[in-house]
Amino acid sequence: MTELSLIRNFSIVAHIDHGKSTLADRLIQMTGTVAQRDMKAQLLDSMDIERERGITIKANTVRIEYPAKDGKTYILNLIDTPGHVDFAYEVSRSMRAVEGSLLVVDASQGVEAQTLANVYQALDAGHEIVPVLNKIDLPAADPDRVKQNIEDVIGLDASDAVPISAKTGLGIPEVLEAIVTRLPAPQGDRDAPLKAMLVDSWYDPYLGVVVMLRVMDGVVKKGDRIRMMQTNAVYGIDKLAVLKPQMVDIPELGPGEIGIFTASIKQVRDTKVGDTVTHERKGTEEPLPGFKPSVPVVFCGLFPVDAADFEPLRDAIEKLSLNDASFSTEMETSAALGFGFRCGFLGLLHLEVIRDRLEREYDLDLITTAPSVVFKLYMKDGEVRDLHNPADMPDLTLIDHVEEPRIKATIMVPDEYLGDVLKLCQDRRGIQLDLSYAGQRAMVVYDLPLAEVVFDFYDRLKSVTKGYASFDYTISEYREDHLVKMSILVNDEPVDALAMMVHRDRAESRGRGMVEKLKDLIPRHMFKIPIQAAIGGRVIARETLSAMRKDVTAKCYGGDASRKRKLLDKQKAGKKRMRQFGKVEIPQEAFISALKMDD
Numbered sequence: 001m002t003e004l005s006l007i008r009n010f011s012i013v014a015h016i017d018h019g020k021s022t023l024a025d026r027l028i029q030m031t032g033t034v035a036q037r038d039m040k041a042q043l044l045d046s047m048d049i050e051r052e053r054g055i056t057i058k059a060n061t062v063r064i065e066y067p068a069k070d071g072k073t074y075i076l077n078l079i080d081t082p083g084h085v086d087f088a089y090e091v092s093r094s095m096r097a098v099e100g101s102l103l104v105v106d107a108s109q110g111v112e113a114q115t116l117a118n119v120y121q122a123l124d125a126g127h128e129i130v131p132v133l134n135k136i137d138l139p140a141a142d143p144d145r146v147k148q149n150i151e152d153v154i155g156l157d158a159s160d161a162v163p164i165s166a167k168t169g170l171g172i173p174e175v176l177e178a179i180v181t182r183l184p185a186p187q188g189d190r191d192a193p194l195k196a197m198l199v200d201s202w203y204d205p206y207l208g209v210v211v212m213l214r215v216m217d218g219v220v221k222k223g224d225r226i227r228m229m230q231t232n233a234v235y236g237i238d239k240l241a242v243l244k245p246q247m248v249d250i251p252e253l254g255p256g257e258i259g260i261f262t263a264s265i266k267q268v269r270d271t272k273v274g275d276t277v278t279h280e281r282k283g284t285e286e287p288l289p290g291f292k293p294s295v296p297v298v299f300c301g302l303f304p305v306d307a308a309d310f311e312p313l314r315d316a317i318e319k320l321s322l323n324d325a326s327f328s329t330e331m332e333t334s335a336a337l338g339f340g341f342r343c344g345f346l347g348l349l350h351l352e353v354i355r356d357r358l359e360r361e362y363d364l365d366l367i368t369t370a371p372s373v374v375f376k377l378y379m380k381d382g383e384v385r386d387l388h389n390p391a392d393m394p395d396l397t398l399i400d401h402v403e404e405p406r407i408k409a410t411i412m413v414p415d416e417y418l419g420d421v422l423k424l425c426q427d428r429r430g431i432q433l434d435l436s437y438a439g440q441r442a443m444v445v446y447d448l449p450l451a452e453v454v455f456d457f458y459d460r461l462k463s464v465t466k467g468y469a470s471f472d473y474t475i476s477e478y479r480e481d482h483l484v485k486m487s488i489l490v491n492d493e494p495v496d497a498l499a500m501m502v503h504r505d506r507a508e509s510r511g512r513g514m515v516e517k518l519k520d521l522i523p524r525h526m527f528k529i530p531i532q533a534a535i536g537g538r539v540i541a542r543e544t545l546s547a548m549r550k551d552v553t554a555k556c557y558g559g560d561a562s563r564k565r566k567l568l569d570k571q572k573a574g575k576k577r578m579r580q581f582g583k584v585e586i587p588q589e590a591f592i593s594a595l596k597m598d599d
C-alpha cells in the first residue's frame with residue numbers, strides 16, 4: 001500500500017494525432033517501467049495480441065514508479081480514456097478516477113475541437129491541468145502562439161506550459177516533475193468502508209472479464225467478496241493486479257490506488273462503467289454520485305449479403321458484444337433483406353468500428369441500412385414509444401407528435417472555409433448558437449438534429465474544408481419537429497430498408513434526390529421499373545427506369561464459349577452484392593449511396 005502523498009493519478013487529454021500515445025510511451029520508457037531493450041518488442045507484442053485476440057489491451061493505462069528530484073519515489077498512475085466523442089459519457093466517468101490531466105496540444109497546430117471537448121471534461125471532473133506543447137521539434141512549431149491560443153480559447157493559464165517533443169524525448173523529465181509538483185495527491189480514508197469506482201472493463205479470452213477500478217476509500221484484497229452497487233451482483237476476487245503495463249499481481253489496493261481484478265464475471269455487460277464497487281459485508285451505504293448507463297443513440301440494420309451467412313453473423317455479433325456493453329442488438333427481419341440484426345451504437349464512429357470489424361475480422365459481406373436515430377413517438381392515447389427503425393413507424397393518424405434528439409456541435413475551422421461550414425450546418429436544419437474567433441480560426445457552435453448528422457456529415461465537413469475542420473458534439477435534448485416517414489417504392493413495392501424519417505419541409509427534395517439516385521444505381525431490367533418516394537399514401541417524387549433492350553451476351557456472337565462463361569461468371573460475382581427484391585435486383589451500394597445527401 002502506498003502513502004497517499006506519494007501517489008499521482010492522471011490522464012492525458014488531446015485532440016487526435018497531437019501525440020497522446022507517443023507521450024504515454026515515452027513516459028513509460030523514461031521511467032524504466034519497461035526495460036529499454038524490451039520497449040519496442042513489448043509494446044508491439046501487446047499490440048499483436050490485441051489484434052490477434054481482438055481485445056483491447058490497455059497499453060496506455062500504466063503504473064509508473066518515478067524517483068523524483070525531491071528524493072522520494074512516487075507512483076504515477078496514467079489511465080487511458082477512450083478518445084472519441086461517442087464514448088463521451090464513459091470518458092467523463094473515468095476522468096473522475098484521477099485528479100489531474102496533461103493537456104497535450106500540438107505546437108504546430110493549436111487547440112482543436114476534441115482538445116476543447118476533452119479539456120472541458122477534465123475541468124468538469126475538477127482536474128488540475130498541466131498544458132504540454134508537443135512536437136516542438138517541427139519547424140512549423142510556434143509554442144508562443146499556441147500558448148496564447150490555449151489562453152484565448154480555453155481560458156487556461158498556459159504560461160507554465162511544458163514544451164516537449166514526445167518523438168525525440170525532449171522535455172519528458174520536465175513533464176514527470178510537473179506531474180509530481182503540480183498535480184494534487186489523491187485523498188481517501190483507509191479505515192472507511194470500501195468505495196471504489198469501476199473505471200473500465202474488457203473481455204479477455206483467458207481471464208474473462210477484467211475490471212479496472214480506482215479505490216476511493218477502504219482497502220480491497222485478493223479473495224474479498226465484493227458487490228457492484230448498480231447491478232447488486234456479488235463476486236469473489238480471483239486476481240488483483242496492477243498494470244505495468246503487463247499485469248503484476250498485488251495483495252491489496254488502498255485509497256488512491258488504481259488496479260484491475262478478475263472475478264469470474266461472464267460478460268462486460270455486467271460491469272457498468274461508473275458503478276461503485278464495495279464489500280459484500282460492511283460495505284459503504286453511499287454509492288458514488290451521478291451514475292448513469294450509456295445508451296445507444298444510433299441504430300441501423302446489419303444484414304448478410306448472402307443469406308447463408310446469417311449464422312456466422314450471429315456468432316460474430318455475439319463475440320463482439322461480449323467485449324462491448326454499449327453495442328445492443330436484436331434480430332430483425334426485412335422484406336427486402338431477409339434475416340439480420342437491428343443494432344444500436346453510441347454514435348457513428350462506434351457503428352463504423354463494429355461494421356469494419358465484422359467485415360474484416362469475420363470476413364462477412366454485410367448490407368448496412370441507413371443509420372437512424374431513436375425518435376420519440378407521442379401517441380394520441382398518451383403512450384410514448386421509442387422508434388428505432390423507420391420501417392416500424394405506426395399510422396400517422398395515431399400519433400400526436402414526434403420528437404428527435406438534438407446535438408450541440410462545436411466546429412473549429414480556418415477562416416476561409418467558414419462560409420461553407422455555415423451553409424452545411426444551415427442545410428442540415430442547424431441553429432447557430434455561437435461564433436467566435438481565435439487568430440485565423442473560427443469556432444462555431446450549432447444546435448443540430450442528430451438525424452441530419454448521422455449519415456455523411458463528417459464526410460461533407462471534411463470535403464468542404466479540405467480536412468481542416470475539427471468537430472465534436474454532445475447530445476443535448478429531445479425536441480418536437482414536423483417529422484414524417486418517407487417510403488421508397490420500387491416497382492410499386494415498398495422497400496423497407498430504404499424507409500426513412502425526414503422533416504416535412506424537406507421531404508420533397510429528399511424524395512426527389514433519392515429516386516434520381518436510385519434510378520442510376522439500379523441496373524436496367526427487361527421491363528420498366530417505376531421508382532417512387534411516398535409519404536403515407538401520397539407519392540411525392542417519381543422516376544422511371546426504362547427497360548433494357550439487349551442481352552449482355554449477345555455481343556459474344558454465341559461462338560466464344562469461354563468468353564461467354566467469363567461474362568456470366570462476372571455477372572454472378574456482381575450478383576453476390578445484389579438483393580433480389582420482388583422482380584427487381586437492387587445492388588447493395590444503393591442502400592448506402594441513395595441516402596447520402598448532396599447539398
Ligand SMILES: Nc1nc2c(ncn2[C@@H]2O[C@H](COP(=O)(O)OP(=O)(O)OP(=O)(O)O)[C@@H](O)[C@H]2O)c(=O)[nH]1
Nearest residue numbers: 015016017018019020021022083134135165166167
Ligand atoms: N515531429 C513529431 N511528431 C510527433 C511527436 N509526437 C508524436 N508525433 C507523431 O504524431 C503522430 C500522432 O501521434 P500519436 O501519439 O499516435 O497521437 P495520438 O494523439 O495518440 O493519436 P491517436 O492515437 O490517433 O489518438 C504520429 O505520427 C507520431 O509519430 C513529436 O514530438 N514530434
